[in-house]
Amino acid sequence: MAGVAQVSHSVVRASSRRSLLRKTLDNSEFWRGIVAIIVFLCLWELGARSKQLFGYALPYVGLLPAPSEVVVAWSKVLTKPGYWESWYQSFKRVLLGFLAAQVIGIPFGLMLAVNRYFREIFFPPFEVLRPIPPLAWVPASLIFWPTNEMSIAFVTFLGAFFTIVINVLGGARTIDVRYLRAAQSMGASQWHLFWRIILPGTLPSIFTGAAVGMGITWEVVVAAEMISGGGTQGSGGLGFFIWNSYMGGSLPQIVVGMISIGIAGYLSSSAIRWLGNRVMPWRHLF
Amino acid sequence: MHNTDSGMDGVTATHTSDIGKARVELKNVSKGYGEEWGRQEIIKNLSLDVASGALTVVVGPSGCGKTTLVNLIAGFERPDAGEVLLDGRRITGPSKNRMVVFQETALIPWQTTFQNVVFGPKLRGDMKRKELRKKAEELLKKVGLADFMHKYPLQLSGGMQRRAELARALINQPQIMIMDEPFRGLDAMSRGLMQEFFLRLFEENHQTNLFVTSEIDEAIFLADRLVVLSNRPAQLRAVIDIHLPRPRHYQMLNSPEAYQYKRQAMEILHQEAMRSFKQTGAFGPPGTTRS
Numbered sequence: 271m272a273g274v275a276q277v278s279h280s281v282v283r284a285s286s287r288r289s290l291l292r293k294t295l296d297n298s299e300f301w302r303g304i305v306a307i308i309v310f311l312c313l314w315e316l317g318a319r320s321k322q323l324f325g326y327a328l329p330y331v332g333l334l335p336a337p338s339e340v341v342v343a344w345s346k347v348l349t350k351p352g353y354w355e356s357w358y359q360s361f362k363r364v365l366l367g368f369l370a371a372q373v374i375g376i377p378f379g380l381m382l383a384v385n386r387y388f389r390e391i392f393f394p395p396f397e398v399l400r401p402i403p404p405l406a407w408v409p410a411s412l413i414f415w416p417t418n419e420m421s422i423a424f425v426t427f428l429g430a431f432f433t434i435v436i437n438v439l440g441g442a443r444t445i446d447v448r449y450l451r452a453a454q455s456m457g458a459s460q461w462h463l464f465w466r467i468i469l470p471g472t473l474p475s476i477f478t479g480a481a482v483g484m485g486i487t488w489e490v491v492v493a494a495e496m497i498s499g500g501g502t503q504g505s506g507g508l509g510f511f512i513w514n515s516y517m518g519g520s521l522p523q524i525v526v527g528m529i530s531i532g533i534a535g536y537l538s539s540s541a542i543r544w545l546g547n548r549v550m551p552w553r554h555l556f
Numbered sequence: 557m558h559n560t561d562s563g564m565d566g567v568t569a570t571h572t573s574d575i576g577k578a579r580v581e582l583k584n585v586s587k588g589y590g591e592e593w594g595r596q597e598i599i600k601n602l603s604l605d606v607a608s609g610a611l612t613v614v615v616g617p618s619g620c621g622k623t624t625l626v627n628l629i630a631g632f633e634r635p636d637a638g639e640v641l642l643d644g645r646r647i648t649g650p651s652k653n654r655m656v657v658f659q660e661t662a663l664i665p666w667q668t669t670f671q672n673v674v675f676g677p678k679l680r681g682d683m684k685r686k687e688l689r690k691k692a693e694e695l696l697k698k699v700g701l702a703d704f705m706h707k708y709p710l711q712l713s714g715g716m717q718r719r720a721e722l723a724r725a726l727i728n729q730p731q732i733m734i735m736d737e738p739f740r741g742l743d744a745m746s747r748g749l750m751q752e753f754f755l756r757l758f759e760e761n762h763q764t765n766l767f768v769t770s771e772i773d774e775a776i777f778l779a780d781r782l783v784v785l786s787n788r789p790a791q792l793r794a795v796i797d798i799h800l801p802r803p804r805h806y807q808m809l810n811s812p813e814a815y816q817y818k819r820q821a822m823e824i825l826h827q828e829a830m831r832s833f834k835q836t837g838a839f840g841p842p843g844t845t846r847s
Contacts, residue, residue: 448662451632454650456676456728466675470666552666552708 311337335522340529343522353511360495360507361534363419364487367426371483375431376476379438384468396435404429404490408497422494429490430483437482441475442468474553477546481539488535508534576763578642578653578731580606580629585638587624588789598624600789601638606732606766611758613767613775615821616785617828622768623659625790626736629766630656642731652676655725657738661717663709669696669720670705676728695723699753715746722757732764739774748806751777759803772825776800776817777809784824787832793824 294300315338316323317331327333335343347353382389382396404425411421449467458466495509506514512527547554582604588597598621606612606629616622627633628640631650640647642654663672673692677683683691696702699719701712709717718738725733738754739747751774758765758778769775775782782796798817800808808814 446662448658449664451630451650452656452658452662452664452724453675453679454632455630455652455655457652457680459679462679466679467664473666550666552710 335525339522340525343520344526344529347523347526356506356508356511357530357534359505360491360509360531363422363426363491363495363507364484364534364538366423367428367491368430368480368484368487370423370427371430371434371487372480375434375479375483376438379435380442380468380472382435382439383442383472384464396432400432400436404486405493405497408494412498418498422491422498425494426487426491429486433483433486434476434479437475437479438472441472441478445471473546473550477542477550480542480546484538484542485535488531488538492531574731575729576731576733576761577608578764579608580732580764580766581641581644582625582628583638583641585628585635585640586789587621587628587633587635597789599628599635600791602785602790602792603638604783604792606764607781608764609762610780611765611767611778612781612783613769613779614783614785615769615772615775615825616790617787617825617832618770620785620788620828621790622770622785623736625785626656626734626766626768629732630654630734652680652728653731655728655730655733657718657721657725657733657735659737660741661709661714661721663717663721663724665709668706668708669701669712672709672720673724673727675724692723692727695727696720698757699723713746714742715750718742718750719753722754730763732766735765735767737769738767739769747774752806754778755804772818772821773809776814776821777804777806782817782821784821787828793828794821796820 314331314334315336317328318334318336318339320332321327378392382393407425407428408421411424412418415421415424445468449471450463453463453467491507492509492512495507496513508527508531511530512524515521515523515527582602585599585602585604586597587599588595590596602625614622614625624633628635629647631647631654634648647654663669664675667675670692673696674688677688677691693702693705696705699722701716701720701723704712704716704720709720712720721738739750742750755778767775767778776798779798782794782798783792784794784796785791786793796817800811800813800817
């Protein structure tokens with residue numbers, strides 16, 4: 271294990287030799303992305319202001335709030351604690367549901383993969399429950415769980431859980447049998463096989479499952495917040511923030527909420543990617 | 557299972573008697589897969605002797621059951637009938653006394669070369685940390701990977717991977733090495749180099765080795781004894797003792813003796829290939845089908 275620490279250390283050192291900022295600024299891919307976003311915003315602005323500019327509102331796009339209006343709305347909202355409270359609430363729910371799904375889903379998936387009897391017993395009911403969309407669980411969980419908060423957390427948990435389990439199961443089942451055989455020849459016990467071969471061999475799938483699951487949790491949490499109504503101002507989360515803006519008729523603010531969720535989701539999946547690269551140094555060598 | 561392992565006392569262990577000197581016998585072994593209605597007979601009534609301290613090479617048409625043979629001797633699978641014996645004792649499961657070098661590479665991708673090599677002894681805890689480190693470094697140096705110790709398998713070339721795998725097997729001081737088409741998939745150049753490298757390693761200690769291949773030139777170049785198998789189900793077709801002098805050099809393959817051996821083996825393999833074409837109902841084989 272000392273070896274792993276050593277190597278991942280040197281890999282990290284190599285990448286930090288040039289500072290991250292410098293590397294980003296030198297990267298043409300980065301600049302293409304920036305230009306693409308700017309062009310997109312310009313077209314959007316033009317489309318949204320088509321009535322003023324050309325005297326004729328383009329269909330659909332003409333009805334959108336212009337990016338500049340969104341920025342204005344955003345700057346107003348930024349100073350309000352309610353907006354940040356919404357971020358906090360949504361993040362909290364996503365993390366809660368997501369972590370619970372990981373903590374339960376990974377061992378569950380591994381058990382399904384490793385133990386035949388366990389799989390024969392638990393896989394069929396799992397497969398029946400899996401196709402039920404998380405949102406279909408909302409009414410039932412609102413009735414079942416004592417608080418709104420718990421039902422939202424439960425629904426987000428379900429969103430990630432099934433994806434995680436399927437990924438872990440698939441990953442663990444497709445580990446090359448030669449690794450297991452080689453280890454067995456060298457005297458590995460079941461315990462060793464699990465910790466040295468099966469678990470690290472499943473890590474890539476665990477992270478794939480996490481990345482997909484994280485996306486789903488954001489989808490689900492927003493919908494669940496809208497449905498459950500959230501209550502007062504901030505405690506509703508970003509989903510309720512959008513809903514509230516809709517009820518208040520503020521189109522720019524709806525877009526603010528949407529983009530906020532986009533950013534939140536991006537931050538979450540970046541965190542997962544970063545962690546994945548740290549944990550699996552052997553996968554990103556080139 | 558574990559033999560009287562007196563050889564754990566360090567670097568000189570390769571000279572103790574039971575390391576690399578096992579004799580393996582197959583007695584009337586049969587193996588098949590599937591239920592009765594769709595049963596595939598892979599190995600049929602095969603008796604075979606892997607002599608102690610010799611390099612036995614098994615050749616046969618591809619898909620003839622060579623890998624199954626390897627699995628039986630390694631203990632990953634059990635025969636349906638007959639028995640597989642190591643020094644007269646029945647093989648019941650995998651053991652560090654029978655190390656396999658697998659087709660393609662079976663280095664564990666999430667471990668560095670060094671970690672792969674020390675994997676076995678570390679699991680079993682049969683060497684002290686320092687001693688193990690020294691031994692591993694020594695072996696890695698021997699296979700020319702001292703500078704690649706802390707690289708992951710994916711960072712190594714094909715030839716390096718095979719050498720790392722050799723080191724990983726050797727450190728366990730097996731009584732027999734089983735090589736399942738170890739150089740398959742390498743380009744011709746590295747393949748030739750690996751064969752010579754492997755020969756040097758073998759000629760140093762003369763440890764019992766069962767080498768499976770579908771390349772007839774490779775087989776003759778390496779073998780003390782050549783075992784030719786039939787098409788599936790694998791049966792023994794011929795045993796040819798190869799009396800080429802050791803140490804061997806690549807040029808020896810061009811000698812008249814080597815040519816004789818090759819003709820002899822090709823004759824049999826060709827018949828087998830023809831037979832397989834007939835079985836599958838294909839038209840005649842195009843020209844002389846090799847390997």
